[in-house]
Amino acid sequence: MVKVKTKFYCTECGYETPKWYGKCPGCGSWNTMVEETEKVVKTQGLTSGIFHTKEKPLPIINIESGQEPRIQTGIAELNRVLGGGVVPGSLILVGGDPGIGKSTLLLQTSHEMARAGLRVLYISGEESTRQTKLRAERLGALSAELYVLCESSMDNIEEAIDQIKPDFLVIDSIQTVYLAEVTSAPGSVSQVRECTARFMRIAKGQGIATVLVGHVTKEGAIAGPRMLEHMVDCVLYFEGERHHSYRLLRAVKNRFGSTNEIGIFEMNEAGLTEVANPSELFLSERPLGVAGSTVVASMEGTRPMLVELQALIASTHFPSPRRMATGVDHNRMNLIIAVLEKRMGMFLQNQDAYVNLAGGVKLDEPAVDLAMAVSIASSFRDLPTKPYDVIFGEVGLTGEVRAVARAEQRVKEAAKLGFKRVILPEKSMKGWNSPKDIQLIGVNTVADALAVALD
Ligand SMILES: Nc1ncnc2c1ncn2[C@@H]1O[C@H](COP(=O)(O)OP(=O)(O)OP(=O)(O)O)[C@@H](O)[C@H]1O
Numbered sequence: 325m326v327k328v329k330t331k332f333y334c335t336e337c338g339y340e341t342p343k344w345y346g347k348c349p350g351c352g353s354w355n356t357m358v359e360e361t362e363k364v365v366k367t368q369g370l371t372s373g374i375f376h377t378k379e380k381p382l383p384i385i386n387i388e389s390g391q392e393p394r395i396q397t398g399i400a401e402l403n404r405v406l407g408g409g410v411v412p413g414s415l416i417l418v419g420g421d422p423g424i425g426k427s428t429l430l431l432q433t434s435h436e437m438a439r440a441g442l443r444v445l446y447i448s449g450e451e452s453t454r455q456t457k458l459r460a461e462r463l464g465a466l467s468a469e470l471y472v473l474c475e476s477s478m479d480n481i482e483e484a485i486d487q488i489k490p491d492f493l494v495i496d497s498i499q500t501v502y503l504a505e506v507t508s509a510p511g512s513v514s515q516v517r518e519c520t521a522r523f524m525r526i527a528k529g530q531g532i533a534t535v536l537v538g539h540v541t542k543e544g545a546i547a548g549p550r551m552l553e554h555m556v557d558c559v560l561y562f563e564g565e566r567h568h569s570y571r572l573l574r575a576v577k578n579r580f581g582s583t584n585e586i587g588i589f590e591m592n593e594a595g596l597t598e599v600a601n602p603s604e605l606f607l608s609e610r611p612l613g614v615a616g617s618t619v620v621a622s623m624e625g626t627r628p629m630l631v632e633l634q635a636l637i638a639s640t641h642f643p644s645p646r647r648m649a650t651g652v653d654h655n656r657m658n659l660i661i662a663v664l665e666k667r668m669g670m671f672l673q674n675q676d677a678y679v680n681l682a683g684g685v686k687l688d689e690p691a692v693d694l695a696m697a698v699s700i701a702s703s704f705r706d707l708p709t710k711p712y713d714v715i716f717g718e719v720g721l722t723g724e725v726r727a728v729a730r731a732e733q734r735v736k737e738a739a740k741l742g743f744k745r746v747i748l749p750e751k752s753m754k755g756w757n758s759p760k761d762i763q764l765i766g767v768n769t770v771a772d773a774l775a776v777a778l779d
């Protein structure tokens with residue numbers, strides 16, 4: 325009789341134990357242990373390393389390197405997030421909420437790559453070939469070099485890879501793939517881990533750029549062990565608000581490039597279209613000359629972006645006022661409110677405060693501080709801001725305005741979009757020449773900034 329073993333895995337770190345624990349002994353997180361029955365037939369290669377070369381260690385200066393070649397995906401925003409294109413042999417994990425457009429993005433990418441003459445294999449474990457064809461017709465993604473297969477058995481997938489020999493491989497999604505040797509259900513911790521290890525070996529061994537789609541949990545992390553994110557080369561998140569048509573592609577890990585870049589898309593019937601100039605999009609619905617609204621110049625990677633920041637300060641009847649931040653850091657907002665109370669003498673303790681970045685974007689750099697302070701003060705005092713102002717700068721605890729990086733690019737973007745005046749940290753004004761048709765006002769304190777912006 326085959327003995328069925330029960331094991332418990334931590335979904336955070338992959339820790340394995342024969343007994344259930346409320347707190348994972350491996351990483352200390354609570355309530356992350358899941359039960360799995362398994363009967364692992366010992367075969368060679370399961371979770372073993374990917375490199376089995378019998379080579380001697382070499383001095384690093386003797387190792388040949390050469391430029392890392394990149395494949396252009398034909399979708400500029402995706403290339404930007406990946407750091408200039410896909411590296412052959414790399415393993416990329418794309419996560420995102422249900423229905424956000426992961427399959428759409430990857431089908432469009434596959435089509436563009438196939439059109440550029442590469443051989444592409446798109447494996448779907450979630451949709452039938454007919455369904456995929458219908459989608460491809462809607463997206464206009466029909467090309468002869470794009471092969472589609474509906475399969476979830478790892479062995480059959482490997483067979484198909486050997487047969488087609490693709491340059492680019494898409495697995496939609498890793499949670500549907502299963503290995504016959506591992507008896508737990510598809511999508512379970514051990515299945516996902518073993519299958520990813522297999523794909524890693526295929527990608528590195530045969531030089532196939534591979535994209536895995538991953539489901540996300542309710543908390544927004546990629547389902548499966550946290551280890552999954554360590555195993556792959558890049559982790560991308562595709563995100564967006566359900567009620568907005570924009571989608572943001574963000575890298576949280578990238579072994580071949582920076583993780584600061586974001587890609588911006590718009591979803592419509594014909595699929596995802598790239599948004600080359602996000603500032604225009606995020607400012608399109610801006611009300612002019614009202615209290616509480618400012619425009620902030622933020623840098624996302626190497627690209628400056630102008631976004632509208634709104635604040636609403638309203639008196640409350642409750643002893644502890646509400647503080648709500650959407651798109652900006654909640655703690656940062658509390659800090660700015662404290663600075664305004666203490667340094668500017670504004671009585672905000674009996675006021676609800678709501679801060680919102682328009683368009684569903686999230687900005688986490690400190691350069692939004694000054695715009696947030698001006699918005700809050702503007703709403704509190706009911707004084708309108710100037711529609712031609714752009715504001716950026718970090719705010720310190722004593723109410724001082726601190727320098728931020730890349731002031732020149734931010735100012736240039738503001739000038740390009742027709743703004744007349746920029747309020748920025750005085751210390752950021754040195755070392756570069758400003759465009760002719762824009763006025764720069766350097767400030768050292770929040771008080772200075774408010775005097776200029778709300779006069
Ligand atoms: N006919 C259509 N017209 C306009 N938009 C559509 C149409 N069909 C689908 N969509 C959009 O595409 C989205 C689904 O995209 P897609 O299937 O790529 O998402 P996904 O992230 O792969 O989802 P899942 O997690 O279910 O695999 C829908 O939420 C909808 O916004």
Ligand SMILES: [Mg+2]
Pocket residue numbers: 426427428450496
């Ligand atoms: Mg899908």
